[in-house]
Amino acid sequence: MRKLKRQLLAGPYILWMTGFILLPIAMVLYYAFTTTGGSFTLLNVSSIAFSVHFKALILSLKLALICTVICLILSYPLAMILNRMKTKSQGFIVFIFILPMWMNFMLRILAWRMLLSNNGIINSLLETLGLPMIDILNTPTAVVFCMVYDFLPFMILPIYNAMARIQPDIIEAAKDLGAGNATIFFKIIVPLTMSGVISGIIMVFVPALTSFAVSDLLGGGKVLLIGNVIEQAFMQEYNWNLGSGLSFVLMIFVIASMALMNSRGDETGAGVW
Amino acid sequence: MIRKSAERIYLFLIFLFLYLPIGVLIVLSFNNSKSKVLWGGFTLAWYKKLFSNSAIMEAFCTTIFISLASAAIATLLGVLAALGIDAMKKRGQTVMLGATNIPLLNADIVTGISMMLLFVRFTRLGMSTVLIAHITFNIPYVILNVLPKLKQSSRTAYEAALDLGATPLYAFRKIIWPQILPGILSGFLMAMTMSLDDFSVTYFTKGAGINTLSTIIYTEMRKGIRPEMYALSTILFLIALILLLFMNFGPTARKETRE
Amino acid sequence: MSKRLIDLQHITKSFDGDTILDDLNLYIRENEFLTLLGPSGCGKTTTLRIIGGFETPDQGTVVFDGKDITNLAPNQRQLNTVFQKYALFPHMSIAQNIAFGLKIRKKSKAYIDDKIKYALKLVNLEGFENRSIDSLSGGQQQRIAIARAIVNEPKVLLLDEPLGALDLKLRQDMQYELIRLKNELGITFIYVTHDQEEALTMSDTIVVMNQGYIQQIGTPQDIYNEPVNAFVADFIGESNIINGLMLNDRLVQILDVKFPCVDEGFGCNTPVDVVIRPEDVELVAPENGMLEGDVISLIFKGVHWEMEVLANGYEWLVQTTQMHPVGAHVGIRVDPFNIQIMNKPESNDERAVELNA
Numbered sequence: 001m002r003k004l005k006r007q008l009l010a011g012p013y014i015l016w017m018t019g020f021i022l023l024p025i026a027m028v029l030y031y032a033f034t035t036t037g038g039s040f041t042l043l044n045v046s047s048i049a050f051s052v053h054f055k056a057l058i059l060s061l062k063l064a065l066i067c068t069v070i071c072l073i074l075s076y077p078l079a080m081i082l083n084r085m086k087t088k089s090q091g092f093i094v095f096i097f098i099l100p101m102w103m104n105f106m107l108r109i110l111a112w113r114m115l116l117s118n119n120g121i122i123n124s125l126l127e128t129l130g131l132p133m134i135d136i137l138n139t140p141t142a143v144v145f146c147m148v149y150d151f152l153p154f155m156i157l158p159i160y161n162a163m164a165r166i167q168p169d170i171i172e173a174a175k176d177l178g179a180g181n182a183t184i185f186f187k188i189i190v191p192l193t194m195s196g197v198i199s200g201i202i203m204v205f206v207p208a209l210t211s212f213a214v215s216d217l218l219g220g221g222k223v224l225l226i227g228n229v230i231e232q233a234f235m236q237e238y239n240w241n242l243g244s245g246l247s248f249v250l251m252i253f254v255i256a257s258m259a260l261m262n263s264r265g266d267e268t269g270a271g272v273w
Numbered sequence: 274m275i276r277k278s279a280e281r282i283y284l285f286l287i288f289l290f291l292y293l294p295i296g297v298l299i300v301l302s303f304n305n306s307k308s309k310v311l312w313g314g315f316t317l318a319w320y321k322k323l324f325s326n327s328a329i330m331e332a333f334c335t336t337i338f339i340s341l342a343s344a345a346i347a348t349l350l351g352v353l354a355a356l357g358i359d360a361m362k363k364r365g366q367t368v369m370l371g372a373t374n375i376p377l378l379n380a381d382i383v384t385g386i387s388m389m390l391l392f393v394r395f396t397r398l399g400m401s402t403v404l405i406a407h408i409t410f411n412i413p414y415v416i417l418n419v420l421p422k423l424k425q426s427s428r429t430a431y432e433a434a435l436d437l438g439a440t441p442l443y444a445f446r447k448i449i450w451p452q453i454l455p456g457i458l459s460g461f462l463m464a465m466t467m468s469l470d471d472f473s474v475t476y477f478t479k480g481a482g483i484n485t486l487s488t489i490i491y492t493e494m495r496k497g498i499r500p501e502m503y504a505l506s507t508i509l510f511l512i513a514l515i516l517l518l519f520m521n522f523g524p525t526a527r528k529e530t531r532e
Numbered sequence: 533m534s535k536r537l538i539d540l541q542h543i544t545k546s547f548d549g550d551t552i553l554d555d556l557n558l559y560i561r562e563n564e565f566l567t568l569l570g571p572s573g574c575g576k577t578t579t580l581r582i583i584g585g586f587e588t589p590d591q592g593t594v595v596f597d598g599k600d601i602t603n604l605a606p607n608q609r610q611l612n613t614v615f616q617k618y619a620l621f622p623h624m625s626i627a628q629n630i631a632f633g634l635k636i637r638k639k640s641k642a643y644i645d646d647k648i649k650y651a652l653k654l655v656n657l658e659g660f661e662n663r664s665i666d667s668l669s670g671g672q673q674q675r676i677a678i679a680r681a682i683v684n685e686p687k688v689l690l691l692d693e694p695l696g697a698l699d700l701k702l703r704q705d706m707q708y709e710l711i712r713l714k715n716e717l718g719i720t721f722i723y724v725t726h727d728q729e730e731a732l733t734m735s736d737t738i739v740v741m742n743q744g745y746i747q748q749i750g751t752p753q754d755i756y757n758e759p760v761n762a763f764v765a766d767f768i769g770e771s772n773i774i775n776g777l778m779l780n781d782r783l784v785q786i787l788d789v790k791f792p793c794v795d796e797g798f799g800c801n802t803p804v805d806v807v808i809r810p811e812d813v814e815l816v817a818p819e820n821g822m823l824e825g826d827v828i829s830l831i832f833k834g835v836h837w838e839m840e841v842l843a844n845g846y847e848w849l850v851q852t853t854q855m856h857p858v859g860a861h862v863g864i865r866v867d868p869f870n871i872q873i874m875n876k877p878e879s880n881d882e883r884a885v886e887l888n889a
Contacts, residue, residue: 010357010369013350013412020409021375024387031390078287081280093284095521100291102466103513106490107506111294114301114309114498121297124310149294152287172586173619175606177633177684187632191623202378210380213472217494227382234386234477244390247383254380 028251031244044245053229053246060225061253063140064208067147068155071204072197074148075155079193082156083163094160101153109217112146113137116218138220146218147208154207155200162196163189198261206254226250295510302503319504326501332484335400339485340468343407348461350408351415352453358416359423373417376410384410385477398480406478407471411464418460419453426452462520466513534562537688537720538583543592545578552578553589554744560688560722565714567723567731570741571767576724577692579741583722584613584690597687607636611688612681616696618673620665626652626676627661633684651679654713671702678713688720695730707733728768732756740764761874765807772813772849776806776873784873787844789823791866795873805874810838810849812870815856821863827856 035041047053082094100108115121116137123133136142166189174184212227219225230250233243302320306313323329358369376384388409392402426449434444472487479488486509493502538560545553553575560566568576581587582594585606594602601609612633621629627648634644652658655675660668668676674694681689691710695703711734714721725731731738732752740747740755740763748760759765762773777785778798784791786806798804818824825843832838837855841848843864856862 006360007357007365009353010361013354013357013416014369016350016409016412017372020388020391020405021372024384024391025375027390027394028383028387074287077283081284084280091521095517096288097291099514099517100295102470102517103295104470104487104490104506104509105472106487106494107298107509108294110490110494110498110502110506111298113494115294115297117309117498120309149290152291167617167619169615169617169619170621172606173613173615173680174621174632175586176584176613177680178607178636179632180607180636183636188621206378206380210382212382213476213491217491230382230386234389240390243386247386250380251383254378254383258378 028244028247031241032248033245034241036241041241044241045248047242047245048249052224053226056224056229057226057249057253059140059223060209060227063144063147063225064205067144067151067208068201068205070144070148071152071155072201074152075159075200076197078156079159079163079196080189082160098153098157100149101157105150105213108150109146109214112142112149113218116142116145137218138222140219140223142218143215143223143225146214147211150214151204151208154203158196158199158203159193160196162193162199166192202258202261205257209253209257210250295506298503299507299510301500302507304500304503307500319500323501323504328484329486329489329501329505332486332489335483336469336485336487339400339404339407340465343404343411343468344461344464346404347408347411347464348415348457351412351460351464352419352457354412355416355419355423355453358420373413377413381471381473382477385474388474389477392478398478398483400483402478402480403475403483403485406474407468410471410474411468414463414467415457415460418463419456422453422456423449459520462516466516466520469509469513534564536560537562537564537597538722539595540579540583541593541595543579543582543589543594545575545582545587545589552744553582556592556744556746558739558746558749560720561737563718563720565711565721565723565734565736567725567735567738568741569725569728569731569738569767570747571726573743574741575744576726576741580613580690580692580722580724583688584611585609610686611690612684612686613690613692614674614677614681614694616692616694618677620673620676620680622665624665625661626657626663626665626668629665629676630680630683632680637684647683651683654682654716655679655709670697671706674698674706682713682717682719686719688722689717691721691723693725694723695725695727703730710734732768740767742767758872759807759874761877762805762807765805765872765874770810770849772808772810772846774806774808774846776804778802778804778873782868784871787823787846789844791822791871792868793871793873794868795871798873798875803876805876807872807874808866808870810851811836812866813841813848813850813852814865814867815839815841815850815852815854816863816865818861818863821865823864825862825864827858827860827862830855830858 212231215223215225230246233239305316536559540558543556630648631644748764765771781796825841829840836851839850
């Protein structure tokens with residue numbers, strides 16, 4: 001009886017969740033499969049095959065993939081180094097590498113836009129050194145740069161957490177049984193950090209795939225990602241049905257990529273926070 | 274020895290990559306020149322200009338209000354929800370946690386759009402819709418911070434209190450509450466940071482005339498970068514830094530996470 | 533006597549300025565079951581980790597089979613360890629865990645399969661090959677940890693408090709199994725524990741350690757019957773440890789009463805520690821006792837009664853099969869052979885060791 005009463009405390013949250021999470025998603029589905037008149041259609045969803053939309057989707061997938069791979073390559077050794085530092089200041093050093101995760105997203109974009117601009121620091125530096133200036137602002141390269149910058153901590157944290165959870169005596173046991181450094185790395189450390197790697201991949205790939213602000217501000221309207229297409233459908237063309245249809249496709253890709261990653265590891269999301 | 278140096282260099286390079294852009298922003302916010310490169314002497318002019326810009330100041334107040342209010346309401350709902358979920362059977366817990374994960378895992382843009390569709394249908398976009406949206410994506414962070422504490426909190430200590438004659442409410446207040454309080458505080462702080470940081474959801478649910486700092490920076494940046502923005506960034510960076518130092522090394526620090 | 537397999541010479545080790553081991557010398561014979569026994573912080577685990585190669589001594593050498601292995605990495609040593617918390621690989625099946633060391637040595641698949649079967653049979657877990665680690669109880673995990681170590685045919689098996697996490701019944705069963713295993717395998721066991729009963733049951737040789745120093749080395753019988761100092765006497769089982777004065781050879785004065793004993797060579801009027809095991813104290817009629825006292829507590833322990841008798845200002849711990857009720861007036865007698873005389877600690881070091889114990 002008492003247990004039942006305590007369960008009721010979740011009531012307000014259940015109502016809230018139904019009203020503001022489930023219902024909105026149902027509305028996206030409703031708009032996605034109807035015309036402006038309200039009759040059923042598949043056109044909104046199938047419009048992803050239009051060359052502009054399709055190109056944007058492919059480019060989004062490509063940039064998100066590149067960004068994820070770069071983050072993974074940078075983070076894994078970093079997490080190992082951080083984990084191996086058994087000093088008193090370890091907590092603080094880890095904190096330093098996680099901190100940018102919580103800094104305002106717009107602020108981070110602003111910083112890169114300033115650095116990469118034609119008369120910005122990087123080009124001035126290159127000029128002083130007598131090197132050719134680079135003109136990467138408003139290109140996909142700039143977008144990837146900024147995405148890596150934005151999402152890197154989201155890869156570092158789960159991998160580091162997974163690594164910190166490995167008991168030192170497991171490593172000692174492997175050594176005791178004759179394992180060299182390479183064997184320990186590939187047979188023990190990599191498999192035991194896989195859950196962290198998968199969390200990291202999801203936490204980088206999904207926002208990279210769906211972002212529209214980075215490409216908007218660093219792509220100068222020349223880098224059109226699927227997020228930009230959706231944003232424009234809503235905010236400029238006021239075509240909610242089309243926007244919802246494309247959002248639905250995007251959701252499918254997000255769910256598919258998570259399912260794909262989850263099938264490769266037992267637990268995800270764990271150890272992220 | 275060589276490996277150690279290589280490790281240090283690697284750490285340093287990533288550190289530069291992460292902090293150099295911010296560092297440059299901060300330096301430029303004190304630069305008495307519009308140039309992005311040349312140092313024209315120290316000045317606080319951009320800060321003065323920033324504080325005299327009413328649109329930005331209004332956005333600043335809106336941001337603070339939204340993040341505090343949404344974090345507070347989300348904490349209330351989230352703590353109640355965590356208590357309820359904790360009392361549920363395994364199956365109910367799985368369903369509830371699955372639903373709780375939706376806003377965490379779903380793309381921000383979809384969360385924003387879906388709520389916009391709902392709001393436009395039934396009401397008008399404005400401050401309240403932004404607030405509701407922020408509460409919605411904040412609740413999961415509170416639940417995920419409180420629930421583990423609740424699970425860790427000693428069941429036997431609670432039962433011992435009942436055994437010693439405490440009423441359930443009294444036992445909760447004296448035994449459970451102190452144990453979950455750090456989780457509640459860190460949940461509140463995390464919700465606040467998420468709210469301060471949010472752009473996408475705010476962008477779609479804000480309606481005309483309302484701006485948070487994120488959206489105003491976005492609008493301004495599309496026009497071009499003005500040095501006041503550097504000053505604003507510096508202030509935002511410091512706020513985040515203080516909040517995080519408090520969260521990680523303050524009284525609520527979760528020490529058991531690394532061991 | 534079989535030959536010395538491991539020789540620890542002048543081993544010194546400190547962590548953060550704390551000296552854990554100070555000039556430790558110890559050898560271990562082939563096929564010996566040697567136990568390092570002592571309270572926590574006595575340096576027994578550090579000694580084991582130095583033998584296993586997980587720590588390098590600050591000074592001194594480790595000789596194994598005639599070769600200096602002081603700086604050899606753990607994966608190059610011909611010995612294997614059973615870890616305190618088992619340290620099984622959580623992401624591998626039982627068979628994969630056991631096969632780990634064999635795969636590194638590039639053994640053939642048939643050989644590995646054979647070995648897994650053999651090892652699981654040896655630890656009484658036949659047919660567990662494909663189970664996951666999580667599905668095992670603590671005792672079963674322990675057996676797998678042992679199986680994983682012994683398939684590599686080490687010359688020495690190091691065991692770091694392997695039974696510490698098990699409950700009493702299981703611990704006693706495992707003690708017999710370890711003895712059986714050792715006899716079947718015919719290899720050297722070096723065992724670390726703080727449990728004196730475990731040490732007495734299983735060992736050929738016990739090394740009692742305290743505060744980084746070896747207190748006594750001997751067979752279980754030696755250690756129990758002839759402890760060299762009060763620390764050892766106190767650590768190995770319950771004892772009456774009383775201040776005494778050695779009046780002459782074969783005569784000691786305890787609590788103002790003269791007791792004949794069998795020890796010689798302590799000199800005249802030398803202060804000593806006297807150890808009398810509780811089961812060696814005889815309770816007789818008051819008039820027949822060497823001293824008289826009153827029973828002040830009585831507990832039934834199953835095989836015997838345990839009493840405390842207050843006599844001449846000392847509370848004697850007594851274990852006998854004869855019951856005397858609380859308040860009874862009794863006489864105390866001790867056979868000369870059952871009185872163990874020990875020198876008082878001489879150096880300050882030794883004294884510190886005792887005070888901290």
